[in-house]
Amino acid sequence: MPWPGSWKRALDREAVAGWLLAAPAVALLLAFVAAPFALALGLSVTDLRLGSPLPVHWAGLAQYAAILDDPGFRRALLNNAVFAAVVVPAQTLLALALALLLDRPLRGMAVLRTLFFLPVVFPMALVAVVWTLLYAPGPDGPVNAALASLTLGAWTPVDFLHDPDWALPALMVLSVWQGVGFQMVILLAALQGVPAHLHEAARLDGAGPVRRFLHVTLPQLRNPLIFVALVTTILAFRLFDQVQIMTRGGPLDATTTVMYEAVTAVFERQQVARGAAMTVVFFAVVLAITVLQRRLVRERREIE
Amino acid sequence: MRPGRLLRGTLVYALLLALAVVHVAPVAFMVVGSLKPDARVLADMGGAAAFWPRQPSLANYADVLARVDFGRFLANSAVITGGVVGLGLLVNGLAGYALARLRWRGRDWVLAAVLALLILPLEAIVVPLFYEVSLLGWRDTYTVQIVPFVANAFFVYLFYVFFLGLPRELEEAARMDGAGTLGTFFRVVAPNAKPAFATVAVLGFLFQWGQYLWPLMVTSGERVRPLPVAIAAFRTLPPLQWGDILAFGVMMVAPVVAVFLVFQRWFVRGVAASGVKG
Numbered sequence: 001m002p003w004p005g006s007w008k009r010a011l012d013r014e015a016v017a018g019w020l021l022a023a024p025a026v027a028l029l030l031a032f033v034a035a036p037f038a039l040a041l042g043l044s045v046t047d048l049r050l051g052s053p054l055p056v057h058w059a060g061l062a063q064y065a066a067i068l069d070d071p072g073f074r075r076a077l078l079n080n081a082v083f084a085a086v087v088v089p090a091q092t093l094l095a096l097a098l099a100l101l102l103d104r105p106l107r108g109m110a111v112l113r114t115l116f117f118l119p120v121v122f123p124m125a126l127v128a129v130v131w132t133l134l135y136a137p138g139p140d141g142p143v144n145a146a147l148a149s150l151t152l153g154a155w156t157p158v159d160f161l162h163d164p165d166w167a168l169p170a171l172m173v174l175s176v177w178q179g180v181g182f183q184m185v186i187l188l189a190a191l192q193g194v195p196a197h198l199h200e201a202a203r204l205d206g207a208g209p210v211r212r213f214l215h216v217t218l219p220q221l222r223n224p225l226i227f228v229a230l231v232t233t234i235l236a237f238r239l240f241d242q243v244q245i246m247t248r249g250g251p252l253d254a255t256t257t258v259m260y261e262a263v264t265a266v267f268e269r270q271q272v273a274r275g276a277a278m279t280v281v282f283f284a285v286v287l288a289i290t291v292l293q294r295r296l297v298r299e300r301r302e303i304e
Numbered sequence: 305m306r307p308g309r310l311l312r313g314t315l316v317y318a319l320l321l322a323l324a325v326v327h328v329a330p331v332a333f334m335v336v337g338s339l340k341p342d343a344r345v346l347a348d349m350g351g352a353a354a355f356w357p358r359q360p361s362l363a364n365y366a367d368v369l370a371r372v373d374f375g376r377f378l379a380n381s382a383v384i385t386g387g388v389v390g391l392g393l394l395v396n397g398l399a400g401y402a403l404a405r406l407r408w409r410g411r412d413w414v415l416a417a418v419l420a421l422l423i424l425p426l427e428a429i430v431v432p433l434f435y436e437v438s439l440l441g442w443r444d445t446y447t448v449q450i451v452p453f454v455a456n457a458f459f460v461y462l463f464y465v466f467f468l469g470l471p472r473e474l475e476e477a478a479r480m481d482g483a484g485t486l487g488t489f490f491r492v493v494a495p496n497a498k499p500a501f502a503t504v505a506v507l508g509f510l511f512q513w514g515q516y517l518w519p520l521m522v523t524s525g526e527r528v529r530p531l532p533v534a535i536a537a538f539r540t541l542p543p544l545q546w547g548d549i550l551a552f553g554v555m556m557v558a559p560v561v562a563v564f565l566v567f568q569r570w571f572v573r574g575v576a577a578s579g580v581k582g
Binding site for chain 2: 014015016017018019021022024025026027028029032033034035036037039040042043050098101102104106108112113114115116117118119120121122123124125126128129130131132133134136139140141142144145177182185186188189234238240241244245259262263266267272275276278279280282283286287290
């Protein structure tokens, strides 16, 4: 390698080499993660608007007071929370069920696993576009038609994306569809890591399949399950792509989310400070969820 | 095989097959619809005919290529994803190595900072980051879609954990032979860390290829627009032709599905590793 001699010698001294090797990552993380985060906190206490000729003022916590008072933003927080409350258990249980079903040495399991994982490699933007057609209103809409034949015709067609009662559930379904394969693979790996001798010992003790699941499998899955639930919860609060493409937050704010509100504040109303305050609230939620998860995992380790 | 076990096996198969059929239906709908004339897509979609092309044709595909510069979007996505993933392997790998193996002042601080940044999603900083890159004059470039995402705290951490578990003897042998730090890293450490590099490459690819929010914010024309933003724009491009839109979708995922099927083992391992380390 064409390093000048003195450089090469410096690089071989560990103290210098360590810094040099870490420097690119440290510099980039500082410039594009840490600095923007500090800037988010800083901007959120001003009244900055892009392109405004007025000077920027210190605004204290006025932005936070304003967004927490804004019915649209409150609805967004509620929507994110409802989305998480439904999607996290539904997606985790479905992923667990699939992993348990697939975790056996039968032929064809690898092919089935591939099929369930497939939507994970689909960009959410594409999923949202295709499902817009699947949710078409009227009896000929594919989802409506499928529900009609499942209920033997008892289903009344719904305009999923324009009905305030159905729009958010409709987004939930396609999100679970796209994401469940990711959780399934994580849980399947955890299942395959459960030592066989534990199952064998339980069987010798006369434990049936249900008790073996509750007392052998489930404790081993505890941390992966917490991790999967955490990731899904954070994803639920990041919800944006589906909303922007399929419903634009509507109808009547039924599907608006924190990120959608933040982005529209910045892009439609140039309210950078307000948008920054919204993302800080978003971060506070993510932080709280993460701290909770770390607690849960740590408690368990202490017991063990 | 005992009859009870046979019955259970059959039930598991039946259940999994039913679930798989439902799960794959939207994908099948997209592929079949892309082969039909526009009017048939809408006429057939309420029944089983939605999954059966009577006279399959590639006309929609030709239509897409005539209506928009699909090749450019694909190339944009490839350049951006390739740039982020490729540069990321180098930058994050070197940092993980420095943190795991070398002794230098400030190492503990950097490690603590990396762990703290782990939980910061892009969404939490997207507004000020947008403000920052606007000030830098980076909007509507590849740079703005690559540079901010090269360094990734999670990937530094994954490399760090992996290098901690690597036996030291390899490096010591290389050192004895007179190799320097970089030489040791590239000739001895990296070749023995293929699983770590593969995991980070797969996860980086999955995160990056589907990004929508950031390119939507920082691109305005078609010049550097990646596929996810392109398909959303294509759906609203008049005249509304669902056959064309579905064909765009198939063209957009086909290369990714091909990559996935070839490297499936690594995809599965990479995703599984993201959970174990978390």
